[in-house]
Amino acid sequence: MVSAPPGALPLRIVYFGTPAFAVPTLTALVKSRHAVVALVSQPDRPSGRGHRVAATPTKTLAVLCGVPVLQPTRLRDEAFLAEVAAFRPDLGVVAAYGRILPDALLGIPRLGLINVHASLLPAYRGAAPIHRAVIAGDAVTGVTIMRVVSELDAGPMMAKVELPIGADATSVEIEAQLATRGAALLLEVVEHLAAGTAVETPQDDRAATFAPKIVKTEGPIDWSLSAARLHNLVRGLQPWPLASTTIGAVRCLIHRTQVVEGAEAEPGTVLEAGGDALIIATGAGALRVLQLQPDGRRPMTPREFLSGHRVAAGMRLPS
Numbered sequence: 001m002v003s004a005p006p007g008a009l010p011l012r013i014v015y016f017g018t019p020a021f022a023v024p025t026l027t028a029l030v031k032s033r034h035a036v037v038a039l040v041s042q043p044d045r046p047s048g049r050g051h052r053v054a055a056t057p058t059k060t061l062a063v064l065c066g067v068p069v070l071q072p073t074r075l076r077d078e079a080f081l082a083e084v085a086a087f088r089p090d091l092g093v094v095a096a097y098g099r100i101l102p103d104a105l106l107g108i109p110r111l112g113l114i115n116v117h118a119s120l121l122p123a124y125r126g127a128a129p130i131h132r133a134v135i136a137g138d139a140v141t142g143v144t145i146m147r148v149v150s151e152l153d154a155g156p157m158m159a160k161v162e163l164p165i166g167a168d169a170t171s172v173e174i175e176a177q178l179a180t181r182g183a184a185l186l187l188e189v190v191e192h193l194a195a196g197t198a199v200e201t202p203q204d205d206r207a208a209t210f211a212p213k214i215v216k217t218e219g220p221i222d223w224s225l226s227a228a229r230l231h232n233l234v235r236g237l238q239p240w241p242l243a244s245t246t247i248g249a250v251r252c253l254i255h256r257t258q259v260v261e262g263a264e265a266e267p268g269t270v271l272e273a274g275g276d277a278l279i280i281a282t283g284a285g286a287l288r289v290l291q292l293q294p295d296g297r298r299p300m301t302p303r304e305f306l307s308g309h310r311v312a313a314g315m316r317l318p319s
Helices: 020-031 059-065 078-086 129-135 173-193 229-235 302-308
Strands: 012-017 035-040 045-047 052-054 091-095 114-119 140-147 157-164 243-247 250-260 272-273 277-280 286-293
Touching: 012 020, 020 035, 020 059, 020 078, 020 173, 045 250, 091 173, 114 173, 129 140, 129 173, 129 229, 129 277, 140 173, 157 173, 229 243, 229 250, 229 286, 272 302, 277 302
Parallel strands: 012 035, 012 091, 091 114
Antiparallel strands: 045 052, 114 140, 140 157, 243 250, 250 286, 272 277, 277 286
16 A cells, blocks of 8 residues: 655546556556546457457446546547546546557646556567567566656656566566556555656667567467577467467467477477477477467367377478
8 A cells, every 4th residue: 555645635537548457557546545537448349259349448447436438539539638628637647548649638637647658668668568578588577657748658757666577477477467566656656746756767768679569470480480489479479369380281379388408300390299298399499389279279288189180290380
């Protein structure tokens, strides 16, 4: 629990967030002494196999908590801007909202807007900081609370917290941990803003790196890459689009892998296929598949997969 500074009045907060990553911060703010006067979420969209329209995770929580929900299709729409202004917000808080906020919106809250960004800025500005850090094989990531400015993720920083990335951790697992740590850190910054004691440190733009959005074409595995790089790719492309390959005539999504050192063969060659073992040669070392999912089926172990599919040592997989 973050203690309130003496004499600091509670703030009226408009919250901008859409996916599951944004839920812990919204939860923390709703439980705090501050007032979440509105949630701004992206519109509900079809999801799942049935393509049914589902409420966004933040909207689901906001409705349960009695927080008004706005889901504009155009952020520059005058009616939407007037609606936000009518809530008389002191502060805007952003966490994975998913769209760039226009200057007209940034000027509405008295104290501006701050963002819960899932990287140690200035590294990994952009849409997919967690995925890109895992794909790169980074050992450490974190959360930065920063002021929102016109330039993407370039505003001054108010606080940071680090998180180690385990050698086998997936982007889904890291995201869940960062969401929790980011929520706690955000509350501390909000209290400093309420008390007028927040310190803002400019970013070094020269050190900035970028994290572009993940695209489906990144999924197919190129077996000429090293086992370490492919292991990181498998971890980082979760929950979507997932790394994939074709084994025999079956396209498979690869969920879990392990690096095997020292194996030498043409990349894409099946080195072992039997029992619990499915090991494939790469450009350097080999990759042991621990969990895979044939198209249209559930995730399964190599033993389950091999019991229903003819795979033998020496088979070559396409890159």
